[in-house]
Amino acid sequence: MSTKACSVTHKPAPHWVPISPRSVMPTPLRIPSLPSPPRQDTIHVDYMLSTHIIPTVLPRLVPDIPIPKIPTYINSIPASERRKQATTIIRELIERQMCFAQGKLTGDRSKKPLWNSVNRYVRVHRRDTLETGLTLFLVPATGFPKEIWEPMLRSLLDSTSGLLVDEVWSWEAVNHGDLALVNAESLSGIFDWHDDARDIANFLLNYLPEESSPAPLPTCLVHVPEATSDTRKELGYHCRRLVVVGHSFGGTSLTLAALNFLKLFSSLILVDAVILADKTRTVEEAVRFTVNAFTRRSFWSSREEALSLFKQSPFFASWHPEVLKTYVDHGLTVDAAGGVRLKMTTIQEGLSYVSVPICIEVWELLEKLDENITLRWVMPSPGFLGEEKTRVRIWRRPTNASNVVFPFVGHLIVQEAPIELAQDITTFLLRNYGSPQIKAVL
Numbered sequence: 001m002s003t004k005a006c007s008v009t010h011k012p013a014p015h016w017v018p019i020s021p022r023s024v025m026p027t028p029l030r031i032p033s034l035p036s037p038p039r040q041d042t043i044h045v046d047y048m049l050s051t052h053i054i055p056t057v058l059p060r061l062v063p064d065i066p067i068p069k070i071p072t073y074i075n076s077i078p079a080s081e082r083r084k085q086a087t088t089i090i091r092e093l094i095e096r097q098m099c100f101a102q103g104k105l106t107g108d109r110s111k112k113p114l115w116n117s118v119n120r121y122v123r124v125h126r127r128d129t130l131e132t133g134l135t136l137f138l139v140p141a142t143g144f145p146k147e148i149w150e151p152m153l154r155s156l157l158d159s160t161s162g163l164l165v166d167e168v169w170s171w172e173a174v175n176h177g178d179l180a181l182v183n184a185e186s187l188s189g190i191f192d193w194h195d196d197a198r199d200i201a202n203f204l205l206n207y208l209p210e211e212s213s214p215a216p217l218p219t220c221l222v223h224v225p226e227a228t229s230d231t232r233k234e235l236g237y238h239c240r241r242l243v244v245v246g247h248s249f250g251g252t253s254l255t256l257a258a259l260n261f262l263k264l265f266s267s268l269i270l271v272d273a274v275i276l277a278d279k280t281r282t283v284e285e286a287v288r289f290t291v292n293a294f295t296r297r298s299f300w301s302s303r304e305e306a307l308s309l310f311k312q313s314p315f316f317a318s319w320h321p322e323v324l325k326t327y328v329d330h331g332l333t334v335d336a337a338g339g340v341r342l343k344m345t346t347i348q349e350g351l352s353y354v355s356v357p358i359c360i361e362v363w364e365l366l367e368k369l370d371e372n373i374t375l376r377w378v379m380p381s382p383g384f385l386g387e388e389k390t391r392v393r394i395w396r397r398p399t400n401a402s403n404v405v406f407p408f409v410g411h412l413i414v415q416e417a418p419i420e421l422a423q424d425i426t427t428f429l430l431r432n433y434g435s436p437q438i439k440a441v442l
């Protein structure tokens with residue numbers, strides 16, 4: 001046998017049946033279109049409005065399980081029986097949520113792509129000062145779109161404290177508002193507030209631009225460099241001072257994010273955040289809110305009909321007119337069958353309410369909230385817990401904390417008293433961030 005190297009002569013390949021080889025490259029994430037067209041209006045002459053999306057954290061903490069079916073007959077039976085049957089279903093969902101929190105719910109963590117959305121309100125002209133202005137980050141209560149803050153925000157930006165604010169971002173969780181439409185095919189049959197807190201942290205660490213600028217941003221925000229994200233975890237922001245405001249569920253999610261990424265936050269304003277120690281009372285409140293969600297009306301012939309009927313409803317009677325109009329404009333969508341319907345389905349609203357364990361977990365952790373984060377509670381009186389338990393809650397982390405009680409409203413402070421809330425936040429911002437130059441204007 002010869003030991004001399006040689007080469008193989010060319011020969012055409014024989015005919016074969018193609019098999020469509022699989023791609024080894026990752027499939028680019030398809031960026032969805034926003035269901036609401038870009039708005040031409042703005043809430044304030046000094047601020048420009050735009051809407052953006054970002055991908056959520058994957059995999060989720062929750063498994064991908066079917067969305068529960070609520071029997072259609074429930075809404076056609078007498079009200080008392082309707083609520084009784086809905087309560088039975090809801091208690092089963094709460095028990096499942098408890099099993100999930102204890103690690104007893106089986107199933108792989110969901111990897112279906114999901115999106116978060118934010119409205120951005122940015123100052124058009126730079127303030128005549130070398131100081132870094134404030135960035136506000138707002139998270140609404142369960143069931144409300146990101147635009148629900150706008151009546152309050154308009155009043156706030158009109159005030160003297162508006163001179164301190166460079167930029168505002170208003171948050172939408174994966175199953176709320178426009179995202180309830182965008183993510184409809186990927187939502188799981190279980191929702192956990194921990195995932196929302198992770199998504200909030202994802203935005204603040206990885207997608208919030210390094211500094212405020214009136215320059216336009218892409219609809220899908222760009223991930224900042226990894227080095228920037230790492231610096232934020234350790235040192236916070238280089239060019240921002242972040243003040244966050246969370247109502248109810250939104251306040252709970254924000255608190256959990258602040259407990260884990262303390263350097264990001266300068267102040268935390270909790271508007272009756274659902275942070276509770278009493279498991280039994282927490283479950284009962286969850287049942288009450290979820291029953292209301294599961295048995296509520298969700299379709300109307302038009303926005304005009306919806307607004308007219310809302311005005312006649314005892315539930316909406318105490319709402320500020322501008323907030324109610326905002327809810328009708330941004331919480332409803334045109335239905336394919338005609339008329340309008342809620343963007344967030346009543347099922348997803350109910351699944352959000354039954355995330356009971358996190359309310360208790362955050363209460364236990366709250367005393368560990370970093371003392372450098374200024375804490376402000378805005379509360380109704382007496383609140384659904386009563387005066388004594390409310391006092392315990394708002395002084396759970398006593399250092400660098402303050403509170404105000406609005407005796408004239410219920411839990412829905414953002415909806416019922418947006419102007420009074422704006423006035424209180426204005427005072428808080430001026431007291432904690434007002435420069436001598438700003439205070440000289442007063």
